[in-house]
Amino acid sequence: MNVKDVIYNNFVTWMDGDAENGDIVISSRIRLARNLREIPFPHLLDQAKGEDCLKIIKGAWQESPAYQQGQMELETFDHLSSLDRQMLVEKHLISPGHAETNSSFRGVVLNQDGSLSTMINEEDHLRIQCLLPGLQLDECYTLAQGLDDELESQLEYAFDERRGYLTACPTNVGTGLRASVMLHLPAMQMTGQTNQILQNIGQLGMTVRGLYGEGTEVAGNFFQMSNQITMGQTEEEICTHLRAITVQLVEQERLLRERLQVDLKYQLEDKIGRAYGILSHARIINSNEALSLLSDVRLGIDMGILQGIKPNDLNELVVAIRPAHLQKRAEEEMDATGRDIKRAQVIQEKLQGIQ
Structure with a gap:
């Protein structure tokens, strides 16, 4: 398996619509932001320091069971075309900002079905992601945390006893965890309830974005909802809170669909x-x-x-x-x-x- 196999495969795991609540919850994602101790954040890396950072990360990957068993593959962006990188964005496996450069010290690690990926030297040195179909936040967290544990056994993370994991963006400091769900909410749109519902979601500590996350507009009635707070809550509490809000939205969307079918x-x-x-x-x-x-x-x-x-x-x-x-x-x-x-x-x- 190599990264290009995943790029050119039409199907990746999150596309499976038969998962729990898959008619409304398209996918669940957990992303963990991690940085290496005493190495500048990616936006401060020059070529030499960037290559050193990548070398350390590669060394850790080569010691991980996932790498040794051929379950995951690392590829740097100087070996991927601009089109290849954009296809990874369109599959939700890397971010739009990450895809913009073909730098030799930026890259991605993928497993065979795209359910686990890691962006290297995006906004942070490592962004570990698990992406599964339907409402599977707990399963996503378990898989992402397992991969994080493998890497942390080989790497020295930037961590503060009081603040938690240190990240390039202050809003990610703490757990470094962003949990999100992709929702399809056409009945809410048709009945004109979207704005009020999204306002209520904001008051509950969640943010809503478009199909491709931050900076993208909502299109096709697809909404990406994620936590705003990464400090002061445990990873489990963040996932539980998001899941509870998601279940409420699913129930409301189903009721509105039933009403539309009757009225x-x-x-x-x-x-x-x-x-x-x-x-x-x-x-x-x-x-x-x-x-x-x-x-x-x-x-x-x-x-x-x-x-x-x-x-x-x-x-x-x-x-x-x-x-x-x-x-x-x-x-x-x-x-x-x-x-x-x-x-x-x-x-x-x-x-x-x-x-």
């Missing part, structure tokens, strides 16, 4: 049918419109209005229509119009293939 049955079915029709026949479609229509189709699948399509298919499609994946599929660079044409073709091929 606006024909309007709902018409909206879903039109979305499916446009996706099946459009010759050109931009990313935002495609995500919006796929959201409607997904709602139709989850509510039993549309048959024969699996949530997995749509999860794969949401990634397959992103710019880097489209260009990889076409084997050429494309402008915005070219991507919009190719996007329509990819969607039609996928829908026709699963009918």
Whole structure:
């Protein structure tokens, strides 16, 4: 297994829509920020210090059971093209900011199905991530913590007895843990309740972002919710709090879906049918419109209005229509119009293939 196998594989683990509450909770993620003691944070590294940092991290990886058993592979960004790195972003395996440079001391560690990854020299020296389908925060934490323990046995982390783990951004100091869930909440949007609900979430210590995290807008009724506080709570308390809020949102979304099916049955079915029709026949479609229509189709699948399509298919499609994946599929660079044409073709091929 190598990193490019994961990049070019259409399916990674978080796309499995059959997990707990997978009709509304697309995925769960735990991310642990860690830094090496007495080494400058990544934004302060020059080439020489960056190479030294990478050498220390590589040495620790080579001693870990996951590496020795061939379960995980490390690749530096000077061996990955800009397109490869962007495809990792579109699969949610690295951050947009991490992908911007091809530096030889920045890189990524991945396992075979993309469920475990580690960004090297992103904002912090190490960002250990576990990404699983549905509502599996506890499972994510167990796997991420296990990998963290393996590395900590070989590395000396920057840690303060009073403050906890030290990080480049002060908002991550403490546990260094960010827990998040990706939610699909179309009924809340349709009934105009989203703004009030998101305001309430903020008062509970959570923040909501778009499909690709910080700095991205909400599209296709997909929301990423995560904790704002990393200090003063244990890792278990953070996960428990997020899980409890997520369960409440899932219950509310389900109630709203039931209400829509009773009160606006024909309007709902018409909206879903039109979305499916446009996706099946459009010759050109931009990313935002495609995500919006796929959201409607997904709602139709989850509510039993549309048959024969699996949530997995749509999860794969949401990634397959992103710019880097489209260009990889076409084997050429494309402008915005070219991507919009190719996007329509990819969607039609996928829908026709699963009918």
